[in-house]
Amino acid sequence: MRVFNVELLVYGSVLIKRAIDFSTEKELDLGNIFQSDISIRPSKQGFLISTTVFTADQDRAYKVALLFVGKMLDILAMRTNSPLNVSLNEYRQIEGGNNIRAVIDRAEFIYCFRIARDLNLNENRLLRAFSWYRKGLYTEDPFDKFLALWNAISVVADGYCNDNERTRQGIINKIWDCFITLWGECVDWQFIDGDERWINDNNDIRNKIAHGGITVDVQYVENVISKLPIVQNVAYKFLSQWSERLGNNILIDLNAV
Structure with a gap:
């Protein structure tokens, strides 16, 4: 076992104005601090981030760093609502014409690491949903x-819905239950315009994509592309x-704290 320093390139529409250095506790497993x-x-593509990890070899060091920084x-992707992806110094051209970037400072990075650690230990389902959402932002397919x-929606609904006879019947009812908990009846759900088939129809699309039950044509x-903005x-x-x-x-204004 030894300490490794791993450098990763994060690309996305974010801007770091100056170099940032700090220490933070890594606790991917309870008690293993x-x-x-x-x-x-x-970096022109986003920012370079290096982190020290204590592990057995270089291969595991990269995987641990990727997991740690990824969380x-x-x-951060939820806070900026913009695509952020990480690689091992792999160049990627940011989409042209986008000159608007979120400025990230030291306090926000420290905050994101702290919240990620807390959620990883105490609300892992929620953090996993954030991970799916970030993937939804950066993937191009x-x-x-x-x-x-x-x-992302399903993970939260499955983990936090009310446990009753209706929700035990499947994920559609679990999503319904959580939406009602937050927003009341369907007619009041923003973006959905009272469409009571919205959850069913989109879950059906999800199943067809996941299980290959579709004929892929233009x-x-x-x-599917037309539905993405609302989803x-x-x-x-x-x-x-x-x-x-x-x-x-997680969206708290750090400048107001």
């Missing part, structure tokens, strides 16, 4: 994007408000 040194530097990015966004792909808006609102319901207001 290691103080990691974090160093963040600006922080799950929180429309089917993968739809699956990731719908999985019309079907365009149909993303609903997923983002649902995840952020359910997080707040659990006492984790």
Whole structure:
């Protein structure tokens, strides 16, 4: 066992104005605490982040760093609501024409690492849903994007719905239950416009994509693409408000604290 320093490139529409250095506790498993040194530097693609990890070999060091930084990015992606992906110094061209970037400072990075650690230990389902949402933001394949966004909704619904005879009948009823808990009756659900088939229809699309039960043609792909903006808006609102319901207001304005 030894200490390794792993450097990763995070690409996305974020801006780091100056170098940032701090230490934070890494606790991917309960009680297994290691103080990691974090160093963040600006990059044209987003930012470079290096972290120290204590493990057996280089291969495991990379995997641990990827997991550790990835959980922080799950929180940061929710806060910025923008695609963030990580690689081992792999160049990727950011989509042209996007000159608007979220400015991330030291306090926000520290906050995201802390919240990620707390959720990993205490609300792992919620953190897993954030991870699916981040994947939905950065993946370019429309089917993968739809699956990731719908999985984000489903993970929360499956983990936090009320336990009753109706919700035991399946994920559709679990999502209904959670939406009603947050927003009341369907007519009041933002973005959905009172469509009582919305959950059923989108879950059916999810199942067809996941199980390969579709004929892939241009019309079907365009149909899925047309649904993505609303699914993303609903997923983002649902995840952020359910997080707040659990006492984790991840969107808190750090400047107002």
